[in-house]
Amino acid sequence: MSDRDKDAEILPLRHQITVLEHQLRTGKVRFTPRDRAFPAALLYRLPFDVVRR
Numbered sequence: 001m002s003d004r005d006k007d008a009e010i011l012p013l014r015h016q017i018t019v020l021e022h023q024l025r026t027g028k029v030r031f032t033p034r035d036r037a038f039p040a041a042l043l044y045r046l047p048f049d050v051v052r053r
Contacts, residue, residue: 008046012039 019035 005046008042012042015039 015035015038019031023030
């Protein structure tokens with residue numbers, strides 16, 4: 001796996017953590033369509049075999 005692939009996997013995870021940390025302050029955890037769109041857009045750029053893992 002290249003460094004670019006690793007970075008592309010890390011970015012959506014960081015985004016999810018940020019969303020969850022923000023929502024935990026309010027006491028309710030829910031992903032909105034906007035929260036899901038960012039990781040989906042990043043995963044779209046990854047090779048299919050990487051996404052399947």
